[in-house]
Amino acid sequence: ALLAASVTDMNSVTDVPSSRICFSGANSYQEGKVAGQRIAAFLGGSGSIVCIIPFYTQINHVLRMKGCFDYLAEYHKNIELLGVYEGAGNREVTMEKVNQMLDEHKKIDLVYISDGHTPPSVVEALLARDRTSVRVVAFDAMKENVELLKQGRIVCLVEQNSFAQAYNALVHLY
Numbered sequence: 001a002l003l004a005a006s007v008t009d010m011n012s013v014t015d016v017p018s019s020r021i022c023f024s025g026a027n028s029y030q031e032g033k034v035a036g037q038r039i040a041a042f043l044g045g046s047g048s049i050v051c052i053i054p055f056y057t058q059i060n061h062v063l064r065m066k067g068c069f070d071y072l073a074e075y076h077k078n079i080e081l082l083g084v085y086e087g088a089g090n091r092e093v094t095m096e097k098v099n100q101m102l103d104e105h106k107k108i109d110l111v112y113i114s115d116g117h118t119p120p121s122v123v124e125a126l127l128a129r130d131r132t133s134v135r136v137v138a139f140d141a142m143k144e145n146v147e148l149l150k151q152g153r154i155v156c157l158v159e160q161n162s163f164a165q166a167y168n169a170l171v172h173l174y
Contacts, residue, residue: 028061029064030067032065032071032114033067034067035067035112036069036072036075036076038137038156038158039156040072042135042137042155043076043135046079047079047080048105048107048110049072049081050101050110051068051084051111052094052098052113052118052122054089054118061114065112068112069081082104082105085100085101087115087118089115091117091120095122095125098121098125099125099129102126102129102131108134109135111134111136112137112138113136114138114139116139116140116145116157117142119136119145120148123153127153136148136155137155137158138156138157139157139160140159141157
């Protein structure tokens with residue numbers, strides 16, 4: 001079932017015929033490693049984190065999570081993973097999960113979010129619970145996320161570098 005979901009997830013971008021020459025997706029595992037490197041830098045090599053992913057069935061988000069965790073486990077053993085929560089890619093569900101994790105863990109230094117849609121709800125929940133010292137690392141330079149980055153509510157956004165994706169694909173075709 002997980003393999004079938006992975007194939008669907010990988011190929012869904014091209015379900016509708018495109019006028020693109022080709023499509024080359026991001027390396028989600030590598031994106032996770034980049035997030036792990038930034039997390040380690042923000043935490044100075046020690047601290048505690050929680051992770052929010054939309055679903056375990058979305059392989060790109062699982063790979064982002066795994067890339068981050070593998071990097072931290074190998075190079076920063078003093079960063080403790082407190083838990084992984086499924087936010088269903090939905091802001092309301094994600095807010096519920098943030099409240100749950102804040103109830104379960106009194107000391108959280110950073111929330112790592114593998115998607116770009118739910119970070120505003122995470123920030124909102126942290127503000128409502130007066131936990132503004134908890135840092136947030138997420139994905140996608142969407143307008144709302146960039147505003148939160150400018151305000152310092154999000155400390156890092158990892159972007160997929162679409163120019164490099166297209167450039168590399170064209171070089172391979174050539």
